[in-house]
Amino acid sequence: MRTAYSVETVRTAERALMARLPEGALMQRAAAGLAVACAELLGRVYGSRIVLLVGSGDNGGDALYAGARLARRGAGVAAVLLAPERTHAGGLAAFRRAGGRTVDPADGEETVLRADLVVDGIVGIGGTGGLRPDAERLAGFAAEARVPVVAVDLPSGVEADTGEVRGAAVRADLTVTFGTHKPALLIDPAREYAGSVRLVDIGLGDVLPEEPGLEALQHVDVAALLPVPGAESDKYRRGVVGIAAGSARYPGAAVLAVAGALRGGAGAVRYVGPAADAVIARFPEVLVSDQGPKHAGRVQAWVVGPGAGDDASVVGEVVSADVPVLIDADGLRLADRDAVRARTAPTLMTPHAGEAAALLGVAREEVEGARLASARELAARYGATVLLKGSTTLIADAAGGAVRVNSTGTGWLATAGSGDVLSGLAGSLLAAGLSALDAGSVAAYLHGLAGRLASDGAPVGAHDVAEAVVRAWRDVRDQ
Numbered sequence: 001m002r003t004a005y006s007v008e009t010v011r012t013a014e015r016a017l018m019a020r021l022p023e024g025a026l027m028q029r030a031a032a033g034l035a036v037a038c039a040e041l042l043g044r045v046y047g048s049r050i051v052l053l054v055g056s057g058d059n060g061g062d063a064l065y066a067g068a069r070l071a072r073r074g075a076g077v078a079a080v081l082l083a084p085e086r087t088h089a090g091g092l093a094a095f096r097r098a099g100g101r102t103v104d105p106a107d108g109e110e111t112v113l114r115a116d117l118v119v120d121g122i123v124g125i126g127g128t129g130g131l132r133p134d135a136e137r138l139a140g141f142a143a144e145a146r147v148p149v150v151a152v153d154l155p156s157g158v159e160a161d162t163g164e165v166r167g168a169a170v171r172a173d174l175t176v177t178f179g180t181h182k183p184a185l186l187i188d189p190a191r192e193y194a195g196s197v198r199l200v201d202i203g204l205g206d207v208l209p210e211e212p213g214l215e216a217l218q219h220v221d222v223a224a225l226l227p228v229p230g231a232e233s234d235k236y237r238r239g240v241v242g243i244a245a246g247s248a249r250y251p252g253a254a255v256l257a258v259a260g261a262l263r264g265g266a267g268a269v270r271y272v273g274p275a276a277d278a279v280i281a282r283f284p285e286v287l288v289s290d291q292g293p294k295h296a297g298r299v300q301a302w303v304v305g306p307g308a309g310d311d312a313s314v315v316g317e318v319v320s321a322d323v324p325v326l327i328d329a330d331g332l333r334l335a336d337r338d339a340v341r342a343r344t345a346p347t348l349m350t351p352h353a354g355e356a357a358a359l360l361g362v363a364r365e366e367v368e369g370a371r372l373a374s375a376r377e378l379a380a381r382y383g384a385t386v387l388l389k390g391s392t393t394l395i396a397d398a399a400g401g402a403v404r405v406n407s408t409g410t411g412w413l414a415t416a417g418s419g420d421v422l423s424g425l426a427g428s429l430l431a432a433g434l435s436a437l438d439a440g441s442v443a444a445y446l447h448g449l450a451g452r453l454a455s456d457g458a459p460v461g462a463h464d465v466a467e468a469v470v471r472a473w474r475d476v477r478d479q
């Protein structure tokens, strides 16, 4: 499991750890890890030209101590001091002793343009808002000249706790982060500014609380959650998932949701709705019914909404069922909030940013810019688990607790019908007995991986993604 902690939690842990260690020890650990990462990126340290962008806090201190280490190995290191009178004093003294030189921001352009590597020590977890003008100018030169940039702890200018980017920010090729990931390194849009991320162990793990703010499942975590039939399993014990989706106008949504559901581990898929002929033609193993959900027979979890059009009565019927329910697409618009809040069985809602924006009554851009807050807010309003789809998918429980983040996806998954496959897949996992949080995060993981496997860098259709879920499942199981 990859985890991220909020700034407040990191600061508390840092204080606890510092109390046990000699002064400055943590910063030395951080700087040592940073210097090693820079050296690896450069390939050859001796004779290379490194420029440090140094802000007013400890983030700049890390950069200066790392710069001192690199200078001692023969690099030519220059530090552009953005707040000269408030620069980390110990770091600056060590840097100068090692032969480093300082440069005024006004003279920074030429220095940056000639660098082999730029180190962004402008601001770390103490920062708010975008880059200030001097820093923005210098970061702009590095971007223009395509000089590799290593960010210290975080790319400067992003909001550490939320992943928001409110102004200009550094675009790094590599971010070397200390002790733990910060939420911004896992959530878009900030994540895109971080480049690849390297975590340096500074001993913080021992003092961090058990529950993180954010967690990202890895192969091994997903493998442990996949439902596996036992010797005694029959289709009911494996779970039956009901799909109430599609309409005369959108029969394809039903077919795709069923395609996802067939690959999610439930023992049987039941379909209810006007697209039964299309569904059965494609998947003869599906149990179809032309009665409403209430009379469809035994079901352990329902999926409602994909391609549903305007039929609010079916949505209402499903929402009143006393089994786990997944609400997607049109179902999100048609579901009554109070009825959803009144449910006692788990509810999983799966909006994309546009749908979430409509439910929250804000602009789509607002949701895209503040994904974490939006997912949490929606979960709280509906008393449901919310899976907010996107380049990084977030899954938040109404009760709070760690939010899951998934980034196995690819841009090629942004294709018509892809969400229908995801809802079927997640519904099937719900029927197989996973919690809403687990079903949502395992489905997002497999769906993203299936998208990658099916696409391999080329465009794919949603049915390709559904078919590739089997390969993704095996890939996870056989890791």
Ligand SMILES: NC(=O)C1=CN([C@@H]2O[C@H](COP(=O)(O)OP(=O)(O)OC[C@H]3O[C@@H](n4cnc5c(N)ncnc54)[C@H](OP(=O)(O)O)[C@@H]3O)[C@@H](O)[C@H]2O)[C@@H](O)CC1
Residues within 6 Å of the ligand: 010, 011, 014, 026, 027, 030, 055, 056, 057, 058, 059, 060, 062, 122, 123, 124, 125, 126, 127, 128, 129, 130, 131, 132, 135, 152, 153, 154, 157, 178, 179, 202, 204
């Ligand atoms: N936690 C740990 O375990 C360890 C932490 N370590 C390191 O310490 C870092 C945190 O250091 P920190 O607390 O000194 O804050 P930091 O990020 O350097 O900011 C300082 C000042 O910047 C300013 N400022 C604010 N916004 C700004 C902006 N947009 N653009 C420009 N400036 C801005 C603001 O001052 P202002 O100018 O507003 O008065 C603020 O006070 C952490 O990220 C890690 O690198 C490691 O050494 C080892 C272990």
Ligand SMILES: [K+]
Residues within 6 Å of the ligand: 059, 120, 121, 122, 123, 124, 151, 152, 153, 154, 155, 156
């Ligand atoms: K930084």
